[in-house]
Structure formats: C-alpha cells, structure tokens
Amino acid sequence: MINVTRSVIFAAFAALAVVWASENNLFSPDSEIVFEAESPYQTIYVTREGNILALRNGSRFARTSFIDVTKPYRHVFEYTGLMMMALAYLGEPKSALVIGLGGGTVSKYLKKYYPELYIINVEMDPIVAKAAKQYFDFVETATNRIVVMDGRRFLSRSDKKYDLIFLDAYHGGYIPFHLLTKEFLTLVKDHLSENGVVVSNTWRSQKLYERESATWADVFGYFDSYLGQRSGNRIVMATKAGRRYSPSELIARMTATQKKKQFQEISLPKMARDTLDRKSFFPPGTPILTDDYAPVNLLVEPRQRSVGQ
Numbered sequence: 001m002i003n004v005t006r007s008v009i010f011a012a013f014a015a016l017a018v019v020w021a022s023e024n025n026l027f028s029p030d031s032e033i034v035f036e037a038e039s040p041y042q043t044i045y046v047t048r049e050g051n052i053l054a055l056r057n058g059s060r061f062a063r064t065s066f067i068d069v070t071k072p073y074r075h076v077f078e079y080t081g082l083m084m085m086a087l088a089y090l091g092e093p094k095s096a097l098v099i100g101l102g103g104g105t106v107s108k109y110l111k112k113y114y115p116e117l118y119i120i121n122v123e124m125d126p127i128v129a130k131a132a133k134q135y136f137d138f139v140e141t142a143t144n145r146i147v148v149m150d151g152r153r154f155l156s157r158s159d160k161k162y163d164l165i166f167l168d169a170y171h172g173g174y175i176p177f178h179l180l181t182k183e184f185l186t187l188v189k190d191h192l193s194e195n196g197v198v199v200s201n202t203w204r205s206q207k208l209y210e211r212e213s214a215t216w217a218d219v220f221g222y223f224d225s226y227l228g229q230r231s232g233n234r235i236v237m238a239t240k241a242g243r244r245y246s247p248s249e250l251i252a253r254m255t256a257t258q259k260k261k262q263f264q265e266i267s268l269p270k271m272a273r274d275t276l277d278r279k280s281f282f283p284p285g286t287p288i289l290t291d292d293y294a295p296v297n298l299l300v301e302p303r304q305r306s307v308g309q
Contacts, residue, residue, distance in 0.1 A: 035135060039127035046135045052076065053135055055103045055128070057170075064170060065103030067136050073112055073265050079201050079233040080105045081266045082226050082275060086164060086199035086237050088250070088257040088268055093117060093163035097191070099151035099179070100169030101128055104138030111144055113261045119144045120162075122151045124169070152178055152187065161193045167200035175202065180212065181289045185219040192240040204234040212236075214286040224250075226275040235275075247276060 034053070035046035045056040055065040066076035075081035083106060087093070093114065098107050101123035110117055123129045126148045132138040140146050147154060151169055165188055169179055178184060188198055198220075202212060204227055216223045221242030226235040245253065254268035 035131060037127050037130075039125045041125055044125070044127040044131055046131055053103075055131055055136065057125075057128070065105060065132075065136065067103055067105070072137055073109060075105070075109075075265060077105070078228045078231045079235060080109070082228060082233065082235045082271055083166060083168075083199050083201060084109065084263070084266060085226065085235070085254060085268055085271055086166075086197050087261070088253040088272075089197040089237060089239060089243075089245075090163060090195050095119075095160075095162045095193075096164040096166065097122065097162040098166045098168065099154075100167065101132055101138075101146065102168065103136035104132040105136075106166055106168065107144055108136075108138060109265075113263065117143070121146045122149055122154045124148070124150045152184055155187050155191055158191070161191055161196065163193050163196050165192060165196065165198040167198065170201075177289075178291070180208075180215070181291050182215050182219055183291045185215060189219055189240055194240065196240045198238050198240075200236045202234050202236055203232055204228075209234070210282040210286050211289050213280050213282040215288040217282075218288050223280075225277040225280045226271070227277045229274055234277075247278070250276065 031047040031049040031054075033045055034048050035044070037044050042058040047054050047056060051068050051070045053067050053069060057064050068074045068076055094116075095118045096107075096110060098119060098121045101107075101121045104121065107119050107121055110119060121144070123132075123146060129146050129148055132146075133140060151167075167175075167179065167188070169175060192198060203209070213223075213225075216236060216238060220238035220240075222244045223236050223238040224245075226237070228234070250272055251269050254272045258268045
C-alpha cells in the first residue's frame with residue numbers, strides 16, 4: 001500500500017479544480033455569511049438564507065452540506081436520503097464508519113433511528129468538524145465520535161470492522177484520487193464485517209463514471225447504482241460478499257426496513273423504485289483506477305452517455 005502523504009493529497013486536490021455540481025439553486029450570491037475560517041486546506045464558510053444553513057468548502061458558492069433549522073432531519077440534499085437505502089441491505093447494524101463529515105447529516109440521521117449504533121466520523125479538516133458542531137447540530141458523544149484524519153490513513157491504522165461504511169469525502173468538486181482506487185476499495189472491503197455494506201456518494205455525469213464502475217466491480221464483484229432524480233448524484237452500494245438482489249428482493253427489503261424503522265422523512269421503497277439503475281455501463285476492458293494510475297484530473301469532464309442511460 002502506498003503511503004499517502006499530505007503533499008500527494010494536496011496535489012490531488014489541486015488537480016480537481018472543477019465546478020461543484022449542485023442539485024438546487026437554494027442560495028443567492030448575497031446570502032449571509034455567518035462563519036468564515038481558514039483551515040489547513042481551504043476557506044470554510046457557513047452561510048444562511050432563510051431557514052437554510054449551508055456549509056461551503058473553498059468558495060461561498062461550493063455547497064457541501066445543508067441543514068433546515070426548522071426541520072433538522074430533512075434531507076435538503078437528495079443524496080443523503082438515498083444513502084440510507086444501504087440500511088435495507090443488512091439487519092440491525094451495530095457499527096458504522098462515515099468518511100467525510102460535512103455537516104454531519106448522515107450520522108445525525110442514523111442516530112435518530114438507530115440510537116444504539118456506534119459511529120466513527122472521519123474528517124480531514126478540523127474546521128469542518130468545528131462548523132458541524134457549532135452550526136449543524138452535530139453532537140459528539142462516546143458513540144458518535146469525530147476523528148480528524150484522512151480517511152484512508154485512518155483505515156490503514158485500524159483493524160476494526162464495521163457493518164456500514166459511508167464514503168462521502170469531497171474536495172474541489174470530486175472525490176480525492178486516493179479514495180477512488182482499487183487499493184483503497186480493497187482496504188474498505190477488508191474493514192467490513194461479514195455482512196457489511198459500503199455506500200458511496202459519487203457522480204453520474206463525468207468520464208470517471210466508467211473507471212469507477214470497473215474498479216468497484218473488480219473489488220466487490222457486484223454493486224448497485226441509484227441515480228438521483230433531482231441531482232447528478234449516483235449512489236453506489238456493495239456488500240462484502242458481492243451479493244446481488246433482484247429488484248423485487250430489494251423492494252421487499254426496503255419495504256420491510258421502512259416498516260420496521262418508520263422513517264418520517266424518506267421512503268426507502270419509493271426511492272429504490274425511482275432510482276435503482278441496473279444499466280451501469282462500462283465497456284469491456286475499461287481500465288480500473290489504481291494507486292499507480294488514477295488520472296482523475298483528466299476524467300472529471302462530462303461524459304457521453306450510452307443509449308438508455
């Protein structure tokens with residue numbers, strides 16, 4: 001395994017100088033800045049317009065997390081709700097790892113419906129962690145911890161296994177390259193429990209789509225894709241065992257989990273019916289992403305979709 005140094009991470013970040021895609025134009029340019037601070041990596045802003053607070057990394061227009069202060073568990077971003085479909089892939093989870101804290105939306109929602117769940121949130125930027133606690137109602141406890149560290153470095157230093165692993169680390173509009181490669185996904189797989197599930201927030205509209213798909217297939221054997229309806233997000237889910245459920249089996253599992261947990265803000269079976277994509281396309285022979293060669297900066301341009309996508 002390569003030693004991912006800070007200079008390498010910075011180089012990857014610099015290569016990802018692309019426009020951050022957004023699903024809704026929720027903020028005007030003159031939204032109120034309520035917090036601004038320089039971190040070791042970027043400028044962090046928290047802005048407010050009406051009932052919505054936004055966490056912004058690097059630019060006051062690059063929104064990475066939202067909270068509706070009147071409805072703190074509402075999924076303002078579509079993708080955080082879609083990620084919850086991973087809960088239907090396994091039984092009652094006991095532990096979760098979240099790589100990429102943002103405003104803490106994923107962990108807060110998990111804690112609402114799974115109060116006994118043990119969660120570790122790994123966030124590289126200490127100012128992001130500070131903003132999540134100060135402005136986004138994230139409460140750090142003994143069972144909902146924050147570790148300020150690069151996600152890959154954290155995994156490489158631990159042998160703990162998790163029932164759920166959420167991947168949601170972004171910088172400059174895309175996932176840092178060292179969190180995309182075969183070596184990294186293999187490391188993630190090694191940290192899943194026997195019936196564990198990994199879920200990743202990614203994008204459907206960039207050329208990286210094919211390479212990502214080929215890499216996930218290489219590591220896990222099989223994965224599911226869910227395509228956002230009001231966003232360009234693609235949510236990827238895989239089990240350690242590479243388990244494949246039929247669409248009807250998936251809907252049945254989503255329905256059972258929804259009935260058991262009584263989610264108020266989302267409907268798992270509806271989301272699954274609306275967004276499940278079994279046409280994930282990557283041509284035969286598509287190169288996988290590796291630590292030796294992951295040209296992310298060359299692959300963030302819009303891709304041409306195949307017929308039917």
